[in-house]
Amino acid sequence: MAIAAAAVVVPLGVLFLLSGLIVNLIQAICYVAIRPLSKSVYRRINRVVAELLWLELVQVYADSETFRSMGKEHALVIANHRSDIDWLVGWVLAQRSGCLGSTLAVMKKSSKFLPVIGWSMWFSEYLFLERNWAKDESTLKSGLLRLKDYPQPFWLALFVEGTRFTQAKLLAAQEYASSQGLPVPRNVLIPRTKGFVSAVSHMRSFVPAIYDCTIDVAKNQPSPTMLRILKGQPSVDALLQRHLAEGSFGAEERPIGRPIKTLLSERSTPAKVAPSRPKNGATPSDSDHKKE
Numbered sequence: 001m002a003i004a005a006a007a008v009v010v011p012l013g014v015l016f017l018l019s020g021l022i023v024n025l026i027q028a029i030c031y032v033a034i035r036p037l038s039k040s041v042y043r044r045i046n047r048v049v050a051e052l053l054w055l056e057l058v059q060v061y062a063d064s065e066t067f068r069s070m071g072k073e074h075a076l077v078i079a080n081h082r083s084d085i086d087w088l089v090g091w092v093l094a095q096r097s098g099c100l101g102s103t104l105a106v107m108k109k110s111s112k113f114l115p116v117i118g119w120s121m122w123f124s125e126y127l128f129l130e131r132n133w134a135k136d137e138s139t140l141k142s143g144l145l146r147l148k149d150y151p152q153p154f155w156l157a158l159f160v161e162g163t164r165f166t167q168a169k170l171l172a173a174q175e176y177a178s179s180q181g182l183p184v185p186r187n188v189l190i191p192r193t194k195g196f197v198s199a200v201s202h203m204r205s206f207v208p209a210i211y212d213c214t215i216d217v218a219k220n221q222p223s224p225t226m227l228r229i230l231k232g233q234p235s236v237d238a239l240l241q242r243h244l245a246e247g248s249f250g251a252e253e254r255p256i257g258r259p260i261k262t263l264l265s266e267r268s269t270p271a272k273v274a275p276s277r278p279k280n281g282a283t284p285s286d287s288d289h290k291k292e
Helices: 002-033 039-057 086-097 109-113 117-123 133-149 167-180 194-203 226-230 261-266
Strands: 075-079 103-108 127-129 155-159 209-216 237-244 271-274
Touching: 002 039, 002 117, 039 117, 075 086, 075 194, 086 103, 086 155, 086 209, 103 109, 109 117, 109 127, 127 133, 133 194, 155 194
Parallel strands: 075 155, 075 209, 103 127, 103 155
Antiparallel strands: 209 237, 237 271
């Protein structure tokens, strides 16, 4: 089994690395030669170039009606953090919505040093934080405001739990919720709100939508990994609820602190939009999983 897996993963890994380095080289040339002259033109070119890299990893089966309103507007995407491939789930949704090349995320600072993927994220203007709010507050604000003149619809993804899901962390979240009179979560952690409140505060004037995405793994399935994806084994669903920022958030500034009850409640009631591939390899019918 290990030999068979290696026979699949190693050639694909080498191909991805080599093609990724070529993409990084193109991005570097455009960054040096075009961005100083026109940031807008650079972003348009980089969107296409970045898709060349991300599309090597993306495949999804879903009905077209679900994504009718997606990819046509700027959006803040908040999501939980279940596994090592959560980023891939986001790319799947973005690619099928037509905005993969302009999909950004708030990431750990160390991520930008990863060869190929990390470098491409840096060229694509991802936001990198140190997980130290005293340092990150100003970095996040400047990064958010920098997106105001983005020439095409973009998504900015934020993992609001701030950490990857484990059973131990879930128990801690349930104890905290009980002690504070909050709804007790069963499958997600209690979201941290500093980044979310900051994003809404600084982007409310030019970002009209918030997408509340919950990544779900069936209890009878192992944790999703890249190896399972390459072997065609289904293991994850993406669940989404759309919120309009305009009219949903008042003009008043709220203190950045612990989560409010409405945020926790909304993250507990998503609507399914992107099913995983069926075990028999068939494509779901267009009538399945329509947006609620």
